Amino acid sequence: MTGLHKPRSGTEWATVCVAVLLVLLGLPLLIMGAQLAMIGGSFYYVLFGAALIAAGALMLSGSVNGALLYLAAWALTWPWAFWEVGLDGWGLLPRLFGPTLVAVAVALTIPVLRRIGTSATSATGSVV
């Protein structure tokens, strides 16, 4: 990682927005999630929050691994949600709906991040 990637186009700016969003969403999940875990509640939220912040940070540095990390966390959310509430529709809504919307946005950044990744490698190669 070589620090923050500087956006140069509209799609890159959009990617940065998604990354910042992940960090913003991750912070309350991390903080309240840690509080919840400490008083005997679920560990899911602190882990999910940490994953969001890491994913956002990686994406800000131009790494496609950030997007993949979020998608992995999102994918693991599904079995957790079913484990917690089974097939209860109302129960599944808060657990899956929002994160899935975010997953769509994150998935759309993958081509952008791939492109940044390719150019970053060549640029790094030339500088170092």
Added chain:
Amino acid sequence: MQRTSLMTATAVFGLTFAAVLPVPFNASFAQTPPKESAPGPGNATTGHDAEKSSDKFAAPSPYAPQAPGVNAANIPDGPPAEASEATPPVDQISASPAHDDWPAYGRDTNATRYSPLDQITPENVGHLTRAFVYHTGSKPAAGQINKWAAETTPIKVGDGLYTCSAVDDIIKLDPGTGKEIWRHNSGVKYESIPYTAACKGVVYYTASTVPEGQPCHNRILVGTLDMRLIEVDAADGKLCEGFGYHGQVNLMKGMGESVPGFVSITAPPPVVNGAVVVNHEVLDGQRRWAPSGVIRGYDAETGRFLWAWDVNRPDQHGEPQPGQHYSRGTPNSWATMTGDNELGLVYVPTGNSAADYYSALRSPEENKVSSAVVAIDVKTGSPRWVFQTVHKDVWDYDIGSQPTLMDFPGKDGPVPALIMPTKRGQTFVLDRRDGKPVLPVEERAAPTRTDVPDDPRAPTQPWSTGMPRLGVPDLKETDMWGMSPIDQLYCRLKYRRAKYLGEFTAPEISRPWLEYPGYNGGSDWGSMAYDAKAGVLIANWNITPMYDQLVSRKKADELGLMPVDDPNFSPSAGGAEGAGAMADTPYGIVVSPFWNEFTHMMCNKPPYGMITAIDMHTQKVLWQHPLGSARANGPWGLPTHLPLTIGTPNNGGPIITAGGLIFVAATTDNLIHAFDAKTGKELWNDVLPGGGQATPMTYEYNGRQYVAIMAGGHHFMMTPVSDELVVYALPERK
């Protein structure tokens, strides 16, 4: 977590689909205005200092004269009356209603809410249209705090549809056109409105000493918010001179110190064997030594005092001597009572002693009769039996429902029985003769852990195991809900930070405690409907937990919690709204819905309201489903306009018709609903001009069946207030 960042994050995560996701809310509760949230840990110490009352103002002496306006019509009291017996009565029409009529609040003296009318059927109910709308004219004026919730069910006898406005004006309408025939202005002032401006209904009384054709042979009786009994002539609405003092009785006589709005009648007082039995609401949470919850009988014919049942003066049935008063702080009863002419009893659903959440200052006599059904002999005013639904109640589980009478099919023939719904969702079925359970009731261990000094909880509580429970299992962390993982997490934290040991979790000072069922029920004042022919009981009920916390006197003062009779009390001041002073005790109380105070969505997952049909022969659930849609509710109080049935909080009862229909409004979606009584399928609904927080009724006039609902709204349910009585019928054949 900072409020702003949580808001932002929740909004970002949630807003995108808030429009898609139907979320109800605006939780709803009956008697106590709630706070946004409990103060949380560290709010108070439990040390000795914190228990000392630091009330800034000395409590008014119970012997102090009543404030101006308490005796609203300035009726001279006269000397205290001895106990006496009622003028021998004639049979009342509510005991055997005519086919076309709905002559009493619960239709008949058994309070079945069942009508034999069958013109409107599952096949044609979809064609119902508005026949007429009547404006009662009672709603908040500009600048007045909205305390309105009319909760009215009209009655229909012969050629009259009789109703009351939210502030007790008595009205006779033409049942076919809604045209006003007469109106009696009762003159209730705004200051006299307690928590809620409600008039559940009027009473039709036929005199025993006035012959037919003379004035006041048939009368309309109402109990008012400012504690009067008023009788007017059913024919012309004029006061009945022969009743009380020119047609009125002052019910504040003998009550001791009070201020307007502290004590009120909102339910129709039943007439049983010539005695009008009067109960009243005492504003919750004010002070331990609030005015008495005394139950009294008056002669329906003359308004003469007959007897009093005063819990802490059990052997004195007369009025208090001059300078004395009925015993203070005793359990009050605000629900609609049911009379039993055959057994000469009135069934009184009681509430709690004053200062609901602290029980250390209650007498043993109070502890025996609070949150109970008390059967009082209408000749003497003595209780014949008592059945208690909560022991040493500190959860505001006062009974809001009217008991429904039925013949329970027993081994040796029918047993005269009484169905008592409760806020706990436990429905007790009792023998009316002795109060013994007809269906099994078990005493089960209840949580007793509490950090409140010297206020131990009852080790067991009664469970009606023979009847289906109207409730959901104890809440779990995974039941917490939200629009997104973030607000759901917030609720999970709230859940974990509270003390919760299941139902009857005892009050706590050092942190909030979670109360489920909450004080809106289970079953509240809407009560139930019973079809005796089919043996089917219909109930709509709530799943609305509360988040409560006791606070030290010091903290209560900081929060501005003040009793209504405090000289500094102001209904518009921030903290004064809180029903939590509990003055004269060491603690105040903060009650709040168990919700996310930022989004105003409940913390538990839907549904929040249900409707259930129970076969009383087998005590099995025939059908049960969520009641109420998300159309008018959503996060931040925004309507979602979605027709999705989510199950909303509801207040107001169901009715059953022989046509095979159930009508119920009650829900916070502002709809009136019609269900197929057999299957529970929703067949019809209509958007009301205000919240339908009232029980509908039905009647026939000139061969046409009508369905009436008071769309008065409910200030605390946050449904729109209107003054419209909406009446439906099938289109007339041309």
